[in-house]
Amino acid sequence: MAKYFLYPEEHETLNSWLLEWNIKLDHRTRNQFRDALPVARLVDRLHSNLVDLSVYKASTSVAGMQNNWKIFKIHVLKSLKVDLSDMDVEHLALGTNGAIEQLLFCIKYTQHERL
Secondary structure (H helix, E strand, C coil): CCCCCCCHHHHHHHHHHHHHCCCCCCHHHHHHCCCHHHHHHHHHHHCCCCCCHHHCCCCCCHHHHHHHHHHHHHHHHHHHCCCCCHHHHHHHHHCCCCHHHHHHHHHHHHHHHCC
């Protein structure tokens, strides 16, 4: 993954798609999306029967969030053919600017590929 930058038109496409799911990326939701659990819930809505939400524990610590991202990477993203490096996992858990947007943009396109 590791680009962490979307062009303005990509940003607009992502924001429109997220609004279809009643999600507005703002400071609060970006902070929530530091943990994989809310992203797992979104993917569960997109791809039913792919995500086992019982394996995630809501976390506020960076270590706990990284653990959830590692589980998500192995169990979900691998199935969606989305690659995350250990550095990506760290950036997502830390809330690095653009990391969650880049991942959500990748996830957006898996919705059509799995249909």
